[in-house]
Amino acid sequence: MYKKTQVFAAACIGLFLFGMILISLGSILPSLKEKFIADSLNTGILASILPIGILAGSLIFGPIVDRYGYKLLLIVSILISAIAMEGLAFSGSLPLLAVCIFSAGFGGGIINGGTNALVADISEENKGANLSLLGVFFGIGAFGLPFLSGALSKNFDYSSIISAVGLFMLFPVIYFLLIRFPSPKLAQGFPLKEGVKLLKEPALLLTAFFLFFQSGVESLINNWTTTFLHDKIKMPGEDALYALSFSLAGLTIARLLLGVLLKKISSFVVLMVSLLLVAASSFVLMYTRSYNTVFAALITIGAGLAAGFPVILGYIGQLYTSLSGTAFSICLVIALAGNTFLNYLIGIIARKYTIDHLPLLVISCIVCMIILLVLIKQKIKTKVKL
Numbered sequence: 001m002y003k004k005t006q007v008f009a010a011a012c013i014g015l016f017l018f019g020m021i022l023i024s025l026g027s028i029l030p031s032l033k034e035k036f037i038a039d040s041l042n043t044g045i046l047a048s049i050l051p052i053g054i055l056a057g058s059l060i061f062g063p064i065v066d067r068y069g070y071k072l073l074l075i076v077s078i079l080i081s082a083i084a085m086e087g088l089a090f091s092g093s094l095p096l097l098a099v100c101i102f103s104a105g106f107g108g109g110i111i112n113g114g115t116n117a118l119v120a121d122i123s124e125e126n127k128g129a130n131l132s133l134l135g136v137f138f139g140i141g142a143f144g145l146p147f148l149s150g151a152l153s154k155n156f157d158y159s160s161i162i163s164a165v166g167l168f169m170l171f172p173v174i175y176f177l178l179i180r181f182p183s184p185k186l187a188q189g190f191p192l193k194e195g196v197k198l199l200k201e202p203a204l205l206l207t208a209f210f211l212f213f214q215s216g217v218e219s220l221i222n223n224w225t226t227t228f229l230h231d232k233i234k235m236p237g238e239d240a241l242y243a244l245s246f247s248l249a250g251l252t253i254a255r256l257l258l259g260v261l262l263k264k265i266s267s268f269v270v271l272m273v274s275l276l277l278v279a280a281s282s283f284v285l286m287y288t289r290s291y292n293t294v295f296a297a298l299i300t301i302g303a304g305l306a307a308g309f310p311v312i313l314g315y316i317g318q319l320y321t322s323l324s325g326t327a328f329s330i331c332l333v334i335a336l337a338g339n340t341f342l343n344y345l346i347g348i349i350a351r352k353y354t355i356d357h358l359p360l361l362v363i364s365c366i367v368c369m370i371i372l373l374v375l376i377k378q379k380i381k382t383k384v385k386l
Contacts, residue, residue, distance in 0.1 A: 002180040004122050008130070010179060011115040012137040013172045014074060018115070019141025020165060021081055021108040022050075053102040055336045057109020062117070062329025070118050071181040073110060075173055081107030085166030089159040109332075112138075116309075117328040120317025121182055128307075128314030129262035132255045135310055139252030185322055198327055203319055203379045207312050208331040210372045212338030213365045214308035217278070219339045220362060221247055221301060224346055228358045233289045246295050250302025258307055267311045268377055268386040272370070278304035279366040282359040301362075308369075315376070318384045 057077070064073050080103055087100030116131060123130040198204050225247065226240040235243070261270060281300040288294060313328065320327035342365065349357050377386060 002182055006179045007122050007181060010176055011119045011134055014111045014115040015134055016137040016141040017169055018108045018111045019138040021104050023142045049098055049101045050105040053105020054109035057106040058113050058329060058332040058336060061110040061113045062326040065114055065325035066185050066323055069181055069184040070114055074114050075176050077107040077110035078169055078173055082166045082169040085162055089163035113328055113332050116313055117325045120313060120324055126263050127317045128267045128311045129259050131310035131313050132258035132262060135255040136252055198330060204327060206372055206376045206379060207316055208334040210312055210369055211331050211335035213369045215335035216338040216342030217362055217365050218305055219343055220346055223343060224358055228355050231355050243295055243298055247298040247302035250299040251306045254303035254306035266386055271307045271311045274304040274307040275366050275370050279363050282362040286359040315384050
């Protein structure tokens with residue numbers, strides 16, 4: 001019999017590692033460009049490989065954990081990511097570098113989906129609250145690698161730092177080997193037919209497309225805010241990055257608080273208020289030119305985005321307990337599709353018009369999410385604790 005506290009700790013460690021993996025390429029991209037004398041096109045191609053790897057990992061993890069359980073797959077995915085980090089550190093050619101970036105994303109996609117599904121499975125109650133606490137460790141990992149790189153860069157080159165990170169990732173494997181995980185849900189057979197049936201489930205599709213917009217909005221804020229602030233209010237690059245860090249800090253702190261709030265307040269109410277906060281703060285960004293107001297708005301946006309994934313994944317975990325891995329896999333793939341689509345869309349808008357339309361696109365997405373949330377409530381209110 002597994003112990004919930006040990007398994008929850010393993011999930012937190014896994015998502016911490018995913019945070020480091022996700023931010024790794026951005027942290028070392030300038031050094032890679034310098035080492036390989038890569039042009040902008042090659043750099044852009046390299047940057048696009050990581051999300052492709054994450055998408056592939058997100059696609060396969062669900063049916064595997066439902067059939068074979070979590071332990072082996074999570075261990076293998078961490079080992080793949082660790083080896084990929086060593087490749088990032090010492091690769092001497094662009095093709096090998098591309099393989100390592102894809103592998104890091106592939107392993108990370110499995111870790112991300114697997115740890116979220118795992119916490120949903122072991123949480124009989126308060127799934128959203130526990131998933132929110134889990135999300136805090138992603139934020140710590142994402143903050144940790146840039147901080148570590150910055151602190152050590154004066155004495156060590158990027159290869160040594162990334163190599164050390166890869167070696168560090170091997171230690172959690174020892175812990176994973178020593179503890180017990182939940183048993184597989186399916187004693188035999190591979191849940192492909194069941195997965196196809198899930199694609200016809202209205203509740204799953206509604207929640208998946210909510211995450212389509214949620215993932216897209218998070219990515220829009222993370223990827224385009226600095227450009228928006230620089231072009232719209234002429235904020236210097238360093239100040240714009242500082243402002244963006246306020247948004248990430250708001251999201252991380254809010255997820256920590258949500259671990260308590262979601263145990264006492266309706267998750268539907270929390271999520272609806274959160275969405276309204278994001279919309280209102282985005283409206284403020286459209287018209288303000290004050291640095292202080294920008295910082296306040298970005299903190300609020302970050303905090304408002306904190307509830308989306310934990311609450312919706314909590315609903316999915318309650319609805320599809322027998323195939324939670326497969327259900328999570330489907331939803332995360334659709335979420336990543338939203339991430340890609342909305343980034344592509346804002347690129348077109350910025351090129352044809354201006355990046356000033358970023359807050360308007362965010363508000364439009366929030367409106368779609370509010371509509372979807374109301375439809376979700378109507379569809380699942382008799383099956384799920386809201």
